[in-house]
Amino acid sequence: MTVADQAVDAPDAPDAGRRRSASHTRLWGWLLAPPAIWMFVFFVCSIAIVVLLSFGHVNEHFKPVFGASLDNYRTLFNTTYATVFVRSLVYAMLTVVFCLLVGYPVAYTIALHGGRHKNLLVAALVIPFFASYLIRMYAWSTLLSDEGLVNQTLLKLGVAEPVKFLNTPGAVIAGLTYGFVIFMILPIYAALERMDLSLIEAGKDLYHGPLRTFFAVTLPSTRAGVLGGLLLVFLPALGDFVSAQLLGGPGTYMIGNLIQQQFFEGQNAPLGSALTVVLMLCLVVFMVFYLRATDRERRET
Amino acid sequence: MTRRLDASTTRRSVLRGALGVGATAALAGCGFSSGDTASTSASGSASASQSPAAKAKVDGDLVYFNWADYLDPTIHDGFQKEYGVKIIETNYDSYAGLLAKVNSGNQYDFITPGSKEVAQLRAAGMLQRIDKTQLKNADEVFGVSPYFDNPWYDANSDYSVPFTMYLTGIAYRKDKVSSMTGSWNDLWNEQAKGRIFVLDEADEAIGMDALKLGLDMNTINPDDLAKIQADLVAQKPLLRGYSTDDVNNMAGGNAWIHHMWSGDFLTLVNNTVKDPQNYEFIAPKEGTPFGNDTYAIPANAQHPGTALLFIDYLLRPENIVKQINYIGYPMPTKSGQDTFAAISKGYPGTQISVADLSKPNVFKTQTPEGKAARDAMWTTVKAS
Amino acid sequence: MAATTASTTTSSAPAPSSRRRRRGRSVEGKPRVAVAFTVLFFVLLYLPIIVVVIFSFNSRKSLSYFESFSTRWYVQFFNDEGLISSLKASLLISTITMLGSLLLGVMLAIALERVSSRKARVVGTVSLVPLVTPEIVTGVAALLFFTGLGIKLSLTTVILAEITFSISYVAVIVRGRLASMSGEYEEAARDLGCTPFQAVRLVVVPAILPALIAAGLLIFALTFDDFVLAFFTTGVDPQPLPVRIYSEIRLSISPAINAVGTCMMAVSAVLLVLALIVPRLFGSKDSSIDMLS
Numbered sequence: 001m002t003v004a005d006q007a008v009d010a011p012d013a014p015d016a017g018r019r020r021s022a023s024h025t026r027l028w029g030w031l032l033a034p035p036a037i038w039m040f041v042f043f044v045c046s047i048a049i050v051v052l053l054s055f056g057h058v059n060e061h062f063k064p065v066f067g068a069s070l071d072n073y074r075t076l077f078n079t080t081y082a083t084v085f086v087r088s089l090v091y092a093m094l095t096v097v098f099c100l101l102v103g104y105p106v107a108y109t110i111a112l113h114g115g116r117h118k119n120l121l122v123a124a125l126v127i128p129f130f131a132s133y134l135i136r137m138y139a140w141s142t143l144l145s146d147e148g149l150v151n152q153t154l155l156k157l158g159v160a161e162p163v164k165f166l167n168t169p170g171a172v173i174a175g176l177t178y179g180f181v182i183f184m185i186l187p188i189y190a191a192l193e194r195m196d197l198s199l200i201e202a203g204k205d206l207y208h209g210p211l212r213t214f215f216a217v218t219l220p221s222t223r224a225g226v227l228g229g230l231l232l233v234f235l236p237a238l239g240d241f242v243s244a245q246l247l248g249g250p251g252t253y254m255i256g257n258l259i260q261q262q263f264f265e266g267q268n269a270p271l272g273s274a275l276t277v278v279l280m281l282c283l284v285v286f287m288v289f290y291l292r293a294t295d296r297e298r299r300e301t
Numbered sequence: 302m303t304r305r306l307d308a309s310t311t312r313r314s315v316l317r318g319a320l321g322v323g324a325t326a327a328l329a330g331c332g333f334s335s336g337d338t339a340s341t342s343a344s345g346s347a348s349a350s351q352s353p354a355a356k357a358k359v360d361g362d363l364v365y366f367n368w369a370d371y372l373d374p375t376i377h378d379g380f381q382k383e384y385g386v387k388i389i390e391t392n393y394d395s396y397a398g399l400l401a402k403v404n405s406g407n408q409y410d411f412i413t414p415g416s417k418e419v420a421q422l423r424a425a426g427m428l429q430r431i432d433k434t435q436l437k438n439a440d441e442v443f444g445v446s447p448y449f450d451n452p453w454y455d456a457n458s459d460y461s462v463p464f465t466m467y468l469t470g471i472a473y474r475k476d477k478v479s480s481m482t483g484s485w486n487d488l489w490n491e492q493a494k495g496r497i498f499v500l501d502e503a504d505e506a507i508g509m510d511a512l513k514l515g516l517d518m519n520t521i522n523p524d525d526l527a528k529i530q531a532d533l534v535a536q537k538p539l540l541r542g543y544s545t546d547d548v549n550n551m552a553g554g555n556a557w558i559h560h561m562w563s564g565d566f567l568t569l570v571n572n573t574v575k576d577p578q579n580y581e582f583i584a585p586k587e588g589t590p591f592g593n594d595t596y597a598i599p600a601n602a603q604h605p606g607t608a609l610l611f612i613d614y615l616l617r618p619e620n621i622v623k624q625i626n627y628i629g630y631p632m633p634t635k636s637g638q639d640t641f642a643a644i645s646k647g648y649p650g651t652q653i654s655v656a657d658l659s660k661p662n663v664f665k666t667q668t669p670e671g672k673a674a675r676d677a678m679w680t681t682v683k684a685s
Numbered sequence: 686m687a688a689t690t691a692s693t694t695t696s697s698a699p700a701p702s703s704r705r706r707r708r709g710r711s712v713e714g715k716p717r718v719a720v721a722f723t724v725l726f727f728v729l730l731y732l733p734i735i736v737v738v739i740f741s742f743n744s745r746k747s748l749s750y751f752e753s754f755s756t757r758w759y760v761q762f763f764n765d766e767g768l769i770s771s772l773k774a775s776l777l778i779s780t781i782t783m784l785g786s787l788l789l790g791v792m793l794a795i796a797l798e799r800v801s802s803r804k805a806r807v808v809g810t811v812s813l814v815p816l817v818t819p820e821i822v823t824g825v826a827a828l829l830f831f832t833g834l835g836i837k838l839s840l841t842t843v844i845l846a847e848i849t850f851s852i853s854y855v856a857v858i859v860r861g862r863l864a865s866m867s868g869e870y871e872e873a874a875r876d877l878g879c880t881p882f883q884a885v886r887l888v889v890v891p892a893i894l895p896a897l898i899a900a901g902l903l904i905f906a907l908t909f910d911d912f913v914l915a916f917f918t919t920g921v922d923p924q925p926l927p928v929r930i931y932s933e934i935r936l937s938i939s940p941a942i943n944a945v946g947t948c949m950m951a952v953s954a955v956l957l958v959l960a961l962i963v964p965r966l967f968g969s970k971d972s973s974i975d976m977l978s
Contacts, residue, residue, distance in 0.1 A: 032796035046826035061425035135946035139733035239819025369936035
C-alpha cells in the first residue's frame, strides 16, 4: 500500500508522500475506533468490573458492594472449592481426549476419503451443532433415563436392570464431548485439507504401516489444527454448567455450576466474581501454553 | 534513541490504558458502591416503601413470577378474560432464585415470597405497601386469624398477603421401600440408595439435618454447622440429586424417597399419578419446618394496579377452592377449609394449621454473617 | 546358489506395478474401520435430533413411548403466547446482533489489515479473546456491567452482550478472507483516483461479500441458539427462546418443547445451508467451509 503511494507521489517532495500515508493511517484509525471502543467498553471494562467486585462483599441488604478485601479469595482456598476446580479440570481434559479420539478419525475420513461429497459431509456435520444445544442435551437426558429408549432397548436385549446412565460423571463428560467435538473436528479438518497429501504417500513408503505413517507424518503435520482444537474444546468445557446440570448428579459440580449458583441462588455476586477471576486465570495460563506451543510450531515449520 | 522512546511510550500507553479501564470500570460499577444507590432501579431508600400504595385498577399486563405449575389454568384464563390483560409468566425454582432475580433489578408485578423472604425484602425497601382497602376480598384472609394480622415477618401485614401454609416432610414409594421409620433418618435409607432426593434449598436441607441432630433449624453456630455439613456430605453417595422438582421426580419414578413439601405431595397423589396408593407422606417425628408463602408486590413493579386486582381475584372464594385443589396447600382463609380437609384425608402428615406457625420450627432471617456462613456451608456440601 | 540369491533379490524388491497398486488401495480405497466409525458418529450425532423431531409428533406426553401421530404440541406451541413472544424476541435479537456485529466486525477486520501500529495489534489480540473465553465469564461480566450501571436487563442488554461476543467471529472470518486477497485491485483503484474509502467500498467490500454473508448467517444461527449469555443478561419479558426452553426443561415437563426444538432446528438448518450455498452462488470459488476453516 505504502509502496503504491510512494510510487504515485514520486514526482512530489518525499514529505508529501509521508504526509499522505500518515493521514492515510489516521483514516484507517478512525475505522478502527468504533469497534475498538465497543470492545473496550463492553468487554474489557466488564471484565475489569468482575475483577474489582471480586474484592468486594455483600452489604446488610445482601447487595454487592465494592471493597478491598481478600476474603472471597480466602474462601476459595477451602478444600471443597479446590476439589471442584480439580474436578472441572479433569472433566475438561477428559473431554478433550475423547473429542480427539472421536474427532480425529472423523475429520480424517472426511478429508481424505470424502471425495466429491466432502463439503456435503462437513455441512451435515456442522448443522446439528447449531441446532439448540439445550434441546439436544435434554433429548439425551430423556433417551438415557431409566425409562428412556436406550434402557428400553437394553431390557429387550436381555439386560436385567435399567442401567443408570444419568447423574454420573460419565454422563457429564459424554455430554461435554457431544457438545464440543465439532470444535475439534473443524480445525483438524482444515489442517488436513491444507496438508500436502504426498507427504502421506512418502510416509507410507518410509514406514510401511498406515498406523506408523499416521503417527510419524500425519499427526505432526496437523499439529497446529490439533492444538487449535484442544484450545477451542478445553476452555469452553472448563466453564460449562449446562451439561452438569442436566446430566449430572450431586457429585459432579463444576466451576460453572458454582459460579451460576452464586449469582442466581446464593446472592453473592462478589464471591461469584472471585470464582470467575480464578477461572479466567486458568484460561490465561492455558492460553500462554497454547501460544508457546504454536510459536514453537511456527518456528519449526 | 527510537528504542528508548518506544519503551517509555509502551509504559505510558499501558498506564494510560490501565487507568482508562479502571476509571471506566469504577464509573460503570457505581451501582456497587456502598451507600445510596440512586442508579440502581431495584434497591430503594425508605422513600420507596412510604410512597402511596397503588390503587386496584388495570394499568398494564401482569408480570407474574411464581413457582411453575402453581396457577390453576381456569384462573389464569379467567383473569385474562375478565380484565383484558395478559399474564406474562416466569418461574423460579427456589426462594433463593426468587431473591436473586428480584435483587438484580428485574421488574415483576406479582411475586410469592415465603415469610422469611418477605422480611428480607421489606427491610431492603423492595416491596410496596398493599392497601387492604383496595382488596374487596380482604376479609377472606385478614381478620380470620390473629397470627396473620401482625406476623413476625411483616408488621401489620402491610406489605404482603398470606397465601399458603406448608410443612416439609418426606414422601416415599410404599411399593419400593419397606424400611421407613418415620424419622429424618429415612433420607439416609440404604434400601433406596441412588433414588433419594433432597430439596435444593439451603434452608430446607440445613433445617432438615438440624432437626435430625436435635439442633436449632436456624442455627448459625459454627460447631452446629460443621456437624450438619459432615452429615450432609456423608449423605451424598445415597442421593440421586438435589432438586425442587419433587412432583416430577416422584411421578417419573426417579425418586423412591423425596424430601418434599406437603402440598406438592397432595398434588402428586390427587392430580398426577394413576396409582396414588403407592405413595405415602410422613412428617418426621423430630419435627418439621413450617412456613407460609405470601403474595407481594415489588417496589419497582410497573403495573401494581393490575397486581392488586390479581391478588383480589385469587382471594375470591371460588378461586381459593380451585387453587387448593390445584396446588394441594391449605390457605389461612375463610373459604376452602373443607376443600383442604377433603384432599388431605388419609394423609395426616400433610395437615397443618395456623397454630403450627407459632411453633419454633419456622425459618427466620439471619444476620449477613450468619447467612453467609450457612450459604458457604451449603455450597461446600453441594460441591463435595 | 546363484539361483537362490536371484530369487531373494526378486522377493525383497517388489515390482513397481504391484507397489502402485498397494498405494492406490490405501489412499483411494476406503478403510472400512474409519468409515464405519464415521458413520456411527453421524448416527449418534443425529440420534437426539431425530428423536426430538419424531416425538414432537407424539400424541402422548412422553419422550419414551410413542403412541400415535399428532400435531397437538405444535398447536400448543403456536397458541402459547409466552413461547411465541420468546420466538419473536429471539428472531429480533439475532437480526440486530447480526447487523451490528457485521458492521463492527468488518470495520475491525479492514482496519486491522491496514493499520499496523502496536495499538492496532493490541486491539486485534483483545478482539480475539472472546472467542476462547467461556460464555459464563462473558455472561457474568455483562451481568455485572449492566447491574452496576443500573441498566435494566432486557432484550437490549442481551443484544449488546451478543454483539460483543460476535464481533470476534466476524473479524476472524473477514480477516481470513482479506488475507487471501491480494491488494492489487485496491491499488489499481487508488491509482485510478479513488479515495481510500471509495476503494474499500467499491473493491474490497464486494470481494468479501461472500464471507460477509457466511459470517452473518453464522452469527444469526449462533445467537438464535445461544443460551448462556442470554441467561445472564435477559430481562423478564420477553425472554429469548433458549432461556424459556431452559426454564421449561428444568421446571416442568412440557412436551411442547419438542415442537419448539424441531422448529428451532429447522430454522438453524435452513440458515446454515444458506450460509454454505449462497457464497457459491455469488461466484466465489471457495465455499463457506473453506472460509470458516
